[in-house]
Amino acid sequence: MAQHKILIVEDEPDIREVMEFNLSREGFAVTAAADGAQGLRLAREKGFDLVLLDLMMPEMDGLELCRRLRETEEFRSLPIIMVSAKGEESDVVLGLGLGADDYVSKPFSPRELVARVRAVLRRRHAPDAAKASDRLVQDGLVIDPDRHRVEVDGQVVEFTATEMRLLHYMAARPGRVFTRDQLLERVIGEKAVVINRNIDVHVRAIRSKLGSWRDWLETVRGVGYRFRDSDG
Numbered sequence: 001m002a003q004h005k006i007l008i009v010e011d012e013p014d015i016r017e018v019m020e021f022n023l024s025r026e027g028f029a030v031t032a033a034a035d036g037a038q039g040l041r042l043a044r045e046k047g048f049d050l051v052l053l054d055l056m057m058p059e060m061d062g063l064e065l066c067r068r069l070r071e072t073e074e075f076r077s078l079p080i081i082m083v084s085a086k087g088e089e090s091d092v093v094l095g096l097g098l099g100a101d102d103y104v105s106k107p108f109s110p111r112e113l114v115a116r117v118r119a120v121l122r123r124r125h126a127p128d129a130a131k132a133s134d135r136l137v138q139d140g141l142v143i144d145p146d147r148h149r150v151e152v153d154g155q156v157v158e159f160t161a162t163e164m165r166l167l168h169y170m171a172a173r174p175g176r177v178f179t180r181d182q183l184l185e186r187v188i189g190e191k192a193v194v195i196n197r198n199i200d201v202h203v204r205a206i207r208s209k210l211g212s213w214r215d216w217l218e219t220v221r222g223v224g225y226r227f228r229d230s231d232g
Contacts, residue, residue, distance in 0.1 A: 003029040004049040004121055009039030009065065010083065011057040015106070019052065019083075022110035023117065036060025040068060043075065050121060052113075053100070055084030055091065063098060070099040070160065077148050077161045079120045083108075096201045099160040136171050138230060141213050143168050152211045162187075163206050166199075167227075170217070175229030177220050199225070 006028045010016040016032050023030045031046065033039035037059040043051065051069070055062040062082060069075040082095040085106040092103045101120050104113060136143040142151040145168050150157050159167065165187045170178065178186075180199040203225055207214040216228040 003027060005029045005031070005047065006117065007039065007042060007046075007048040007051045008032040009036060009051065009057070009062065010054040011035055012054075015054075018110065019113060022114060026114050028117070036062065036065040040065055043069060043078075048078065050079040050081065050117060052081050052083055052117070055082055055095065063094065066095065066098045066100055076158055077164075079161060081116060081120060083113075092198065093201050096162075096198060097205060099162075101160070101162050134172065136168065138171070141171075141210075141216075143171055150209075152209070152213060155211075157209045157211075159206070159209060163202055163209075166202050167206050167217075170225065170227040174227050177223055177226045179224040183224070 006023055008016060008019050008023075008030060010019060010032070011034055013034075016034070020030050020032050031042060031048070033042050036057045039051070039053070040060065053062045053065060057065075060068075062084065066080055066082070069078060069080065076099075080100045082092075082100045082103045083106065084091065084095075084103075095103055102116055104116055135146065140151075140153040142149075143164075144150070145164055148159075148161070148164060150159050150164070150167070166183065169183070169187045170176075183199050203217060203219075207217055210217065218226050218228055220226055
């Protein structure tokens with residue numbers, strides 16, 4: 001089985017060495033960069049399965065690097081985990097809003113880091129739930145996770161990998177109400193940063209891209225979210 005290729009972008013040498021050592025020991029093929037500019041260059045030169053991205057760095061910070069990656073077609077579904085000593089909720093929300101799939105706060109244990117990486121890769125290659133690859137068609141809305149493609153009223157709209165999973169998971173179960181905790185566990189993953197706004201940020205981003213279909217993703221006040229049942 002081919003090794004998963006991981007890019008670490010971290011400016012602190014000691015932390016970068018610990019991350020590289022522990023991931024390599026677990027069988028990952030690891031490449032490391034000391035700043036955002038070098039990380040962007042390596043990402044463009046080599047193919048990676050996942051990026052571990054520090055938030056505060058010289059040359060180009062992690063938020064800007066995440067933004068640039070997500071603006072490029074080939075990197076829109078590339079899993080990104082933010083890693084930073086800035087663990088405030090506002091930073092988590094900002095990183096997730098730019099398209100990061102998960103967030104790890106320093107200090108972290110090597111075991112936790114490896115678990116997060118495995119969880120994100122597992123979600124990418126083995127989507128949650130039966131029929132997770134089914135193509136869904138509802139009049140002007142087409143959700144095709146196998147092709148990572150969403151069409152809204154005939155227009156292709158770009159979604160991050162996490163947004164795609166959330167939208168497909170709920171749309172495949174119309175009318176069913178999911179709490180934020182359920183969505184975190186079943187779609188984002190049990191190792192995700194467990195804050196309510198994690199899900200809220202992703203839902204807000206999904207709605208902004210759904211155009212005339214935005215109201216189909218409904219908020220159930222005091223409970224969570226559901227995708228409208230066309231029969232209801």
